Amino acid sequence: PASGGPVRIPLRDLVRFREEQWFMEELENSREGDPNAMLRLAKMYLYGQGCERNTNIAQEWLRRARAGGVYCTLDELVTAEDLETFRRQARASSNERLRKLQQQQKRSTSAVAATS
Structure with a gap:
């Protein structure tokens, strides 16, 4: 700012930014084959955390997590x-x-x- 003071960023924008970062980290870890990350990513898609809510994609990542040895149903996530x-x-x-x-x-x- 022109006053030289600290930049003020609304909390909701910071939270959204951090969720998007977290989503990208989980997506990368999931693509590398981490079944626990796949489970977290499924939940993020289910709730729209850091991404658009998409239950179909959530179910697909959950299926992949189960194939990797993490046993959880979509019902257990909600x-x-x-x-x-x-x-x-x-x-x-x-x-x-x-x-x-x-x-x-x-x-x-x-x-x-x-x-x-």
């Missing part, structure tokens, strides 16, 4: 509260897709009726 949140999100997403399909069907039906 709390009951987390699991309920994931289920609610999945239901909401499914409901939204269903609503869009119903709207498309209505439009198609209306278009067919208008041409008859």
